[in-house]
Amino acid sequence: MKLHEISKSFGPVKANSNINLTVDRGEILGLLGENGAGKTTLMNILTGLYKPDSGKILIDNQLREFHNPREANKNGVGMVHQHFMLVPVFSVTENIILGEEPTKRFNKIDLENAKNKVLKISSEYKLDVDPDQIIEKLPVGIQQRVEIIKILFRDAEILIFDEPTAVLTPQEVVEFFEIIKNLKKTGKAIIFITHKLHEVLEICDRINVLRRGKIVGEEYPKKTDKKKLAELMVGRTVNLRTSRKKMEQGEVLLEVNGLSILSDNKEYVLSNVDLKLHKNEILGIAGVQGNGQTELVEALTGLRSVSSGKISYFGKEYKNFSPRKIHQLGVRHIPEDRQKQGLIGEFSLTENSILNTYYEEEFSYNITLNWTNAKIEAKKIIEKFDVRTNSENISANKLSGGNQQKLLIGREMSRSINLLIASQPTRGVDVGSIEYIHNQIVFARNKGIGVILNSTELEEIIALSDRIIVLFEGKVIAEFPSDTDPNIIGLAMAGEN
Template sequence: MDIELRGITKRFGEVVANSGVNLQIKAGEVLGLLGENGAGKSTMMNVLSGLYRPDEGEIVIDGKPVQFDGPGDGIRAGIGMVHQHFMLVPVFTVAENVVLGVEPTGPFDSLDLKTARKQVREINETYGLEVDPDALIENLPVGIQQRVEIIKVLFREADVLIFDEPTAVLTPQEVTDFFKIVRALKDAGKALVFITHKLHEILEIADRINVLRAGQIVGECLPGEKTDIELAEMMVGRPVNLEVEKKPYAPGEVLLDVKDLTILREDDSLAVDDVSFSVRRNEVVGIAGVQGNGQSALVEALAGVHRVAGGTISFEGKDITRTSARARHKMGFAHIPEDRLKNGVVTNFTIAENMVLNSYYDERYSKGVSMDWNAVNEHAAEYAAAFDVRTPSIFETLNHLSGGNQQKMVVAREMSRDTQLMIAAHPTRGLDVGSIEYIHSRLMHARDEGDAVLIVSSELDEVIALSDRILVMFKGRIVAEFGAGGRPVDKNDIGLAMAGATL
């Protein structure tokens, strides 16, 4: 099935999200759609799937113009979306989730799960998906959950599959497996759209690349024709620097020292098991690892929001194992939390309020119990401008900002004071090239100013690019060290250590 978008324009009030977009999607081909957050990728895909109706332009399927009046029409026409955030019921099995809404029924409208399971198995075999139809979603790793989403779309007999940022939540190994599935789907004659801002992935998987910027297609090319730098520049519309600039490694004194640290999860299972390491001034230590190997608990314990079961944390030689998050904040701890929406920001607060969420008590912003909102607003505006948070006003609530701008706001807040230790968990997850470049340069700036920086990320490229030393966590333990005194940094070796191989 071939689809063509012709001159699609979509406006929201005065905002033009898409302007005269032409796009061709062909059977047996992967179309890579590259663009920053807010470039209009999602709007375009929502037009294609029938969720939005375009103000101008038309959608042509196999030569015939069509009109969609709702998402149901898109699905009936054979267009399926695999969303970035999975829409699965955790306590249902794979088969139950797949058939949800289009359940096969037996006599008296009873649910026919047997047929459902059989159909899931057939889809499994056709595309090599290897998903157990009877497994509960909540017990499945993220990579498998994504496959369930794909099965859901295939079950509804989609010929066009749209993937919205599909690799954002996957580990490097899962990405490799995912690409295999994409190729199998392509070989089966499906038309695929791959939305992302990750350059190397699009170069690897796409057959054709369209670059979207500010609602318009600004470039079309084949993967071999352009380098990643050229693509990035097309995407952001200015020269970019993908290399992280940093001064030579010259570590100072030990600032953070962790000894025999043991942390339990809420269900009393072991999250961090007897971990020791230290971070020096002017040094970036990266913690690599597949998600769920204890990094989150470690970061939270260091920030003072998770109880420690055993061992000690010292800062500048003082034992701070039991001190509060507030006290650590005052010592100069900065913490960019892993899940910014849940833990980092209050989405219904304004940017100004969020900017002082953890420093409102400071004498810069309040006298006694009385808030000095003029001072807050002035500082917030200053930091928002300096850290490139794009918003019409600091009195906008945060939920009106794109993910990248929310993250920049968090970074601005955490760096807008004299910090000593920077703890950044997945600082660039889900962000576009421009924001990533910016946040990386800010983290490096902190290091060069004398901060100790601890970075946790599941993006191996990011950890390698930023870190002076890399620690690999596996099942709550630090299993390998690379760089400085450890092994030489080698992407392959680090990947193996992350998977639990002994080197």
């Protein structure tokens, strides 16, 4: 398959300009680029969602033109989206045939036949999927395989994966890579879109780097390294390892004893957790998603009530405290989902800048809000935390993910702060912003602030933390110093101690 001089503009913005790209059978092509570099636009052109302004698509040296995803499918181009397109209450088979239901007489759906085909594909590529399972009961990793079968079912020869590992646990990523390798062996052409450097180095045969709508480089994993790729991607030198000098532990800021939380269906999502956080310390909480990290953070920030146990901030115990009270202690919280919790998408940047301080004297007098001060605050955050925007009056959902996160972090870190609880602070954020955010966290720690870092990215935990604890099924099962071998921590995350 070959793309020749593809261009696409949206108004004055050139999302893609003169892009040339080839991918062969039995090859995995990595497409690397920051958010907004034009990866998604390019893929939408490939799958027939957008029409290019100019350029040609060649498959097996024949000119092709797709007007919609279905035509692309017919030509053997299939895509697995980052957010799955599955009907939760349907079975695996029903989802796979959706849109192309094979029929028997009288328009009855031929489920038997479809099921057999699904089973055949599943065993051929070692996907191991039960065709009768209901989607919503399956783990994310399996749902992704259903998506893969879906496009194989439609005889795809060119498979496009958009950020496929973003939703997977480390174990699932390993399994996913096995699947991709199997697909490659059978002669499929694969395009792998990501902004995770280590993944392209591990799995791809060739890497194309996209920046501002242009291909800025072609690299081969054996001849390149992360640093080089990151520079190509961002367009300047990037410091991948945040420098972090050793510091003496200070006094205890936060102490948790025997913390347990019962979930709504009466299971312990957190049991008997003890932890301590000191001044000048970053405590990393490692673990595969869904092992109690979210609940722990919610308990610490007052968003979830505790079944038993003690939480003490700055030597004083707090019982069933509200989020506001904890905020008033100088505890700042970067929630794991910025769009769901941290920001109000339809509010302006100014309104978002005072989200948890709007009632304070600086921003209100009795009940009247002081928009002048709020604007000053917003401008301060925008400037100090490098939020790229041309106005503080636009709504937050118009910002890119990285800029939203910088706004959020700026809001939490620009006012007096004693302790920072950061959950997935760099999820879905581009490389340039990751570097910046990491530096801010280390900078805060050097100033004497304690940081709890909850992240499912083990790399991030290791790069930043002074001490690492591992949560598994709601229990702290291990504690490591910062210079531990990642493999050992990885094993602990899988529950092996």
